[in-house]
Amino acid sequence: MMDSATASPYIPGMTHSPASAADRITSATGFLLFRVGDAARAVIERTLEPWGMRGKDLRALAFVCDEIVSQQDLCRLTGMDRTTMVAVVDGLERLGYAQRNRSPVDRRKHVISPTPLGRTAHHDAMTALLRAETAFLAPLDETERDVLNGALLKLYAAHDPTCAPR
Amino acid sequence: MMDSATASPYIPGMTHSPASAADRITSATGFLLFRVGDAARAVIERTLEPWGMRGKDLRALAFVCDEIVSQQDLCRLTGMDRTTMVAVVDGLERLGYAQRNRSPVDRRKHVISPTPLGRTAHHDAMTALLRAETAFLAPLDETERDVLNGALLKLYAAHDPTCAPR
DNA sequence: TATTGTTATACTCTATAACTATA
């Protein structure tokens, strides 16, 4: 008998030591990372729909709720382009979640601040997001979830340009 | 003294129990998944450049190397749209990695088969990809890598439409 | 001269609709 396990084409019950070319790429951690990442993004976008926000909008709003920031600060903190940020802040203003005001210190800058509605929306959306996350991670046991989160934190710090020294 | 740890804004050394709004979203597993997924995708795309391929091209080529498939089969296996697949197969043909031939059984179908060059390219690109993956996962120890891969496999099977029952 | 925010524009990626050729 041969020395490698069979089963799969392509994935579900997968009896390791992938036999086919498709299985080898499909079970590679890098491939899985971006595929599962895409699935997570889809869940996030769907979850935020009731608040009229996309993932990037909530992310910007989170920074806005933390402290006084300019659009440029938001770009640096989120890794978004300036021109993209214009549209994001436009959206937050249109939804009544944030306001732009000229900085009295440097009149080139806009100070972005959250409205009370914006703080509520941020809080509620985060709650919904964490609930959706629990459902998404349901196939994992507690240890797996912990190791996954810890591993992702390390990889995020190592590879995401947004985490570069500031 | 207060009961929650501080440090962070935003991430790197992060002393858990996230204090700020930005930390709460940034350390959420779902958020980390798609962010790290994007970073992984970027590494994959860069790694494949020498072979003139994108990630999706190598994925299609992997299925082509496995067995006789039509473009429609490739769509079903990869989750890509038919019109997208036309461009992918065009690319593989232009690179000399695969060929289209009318199926003698059903002349509506194209049978996509790999060339010897295509098999070599697939093998070499996969080798490069796994080396890049090792570098990408270097911040993790062996146990973390194993748990990560296992957890991603479970999540992939649970949430990726490509893994639906066939 | 450099920076902040803005607009207009171009580019990439992917999906929709309509067409051809088969079945």
Added chain:
DNA sequence: TATAGTTATAGAGTATAACAATA
């Protein structure tokens, strides 16, 4: 009538270049 493949086209998302207002 339905399916495989193709083309043309439109849409979303994002980045580049140029501009106005400050500093």
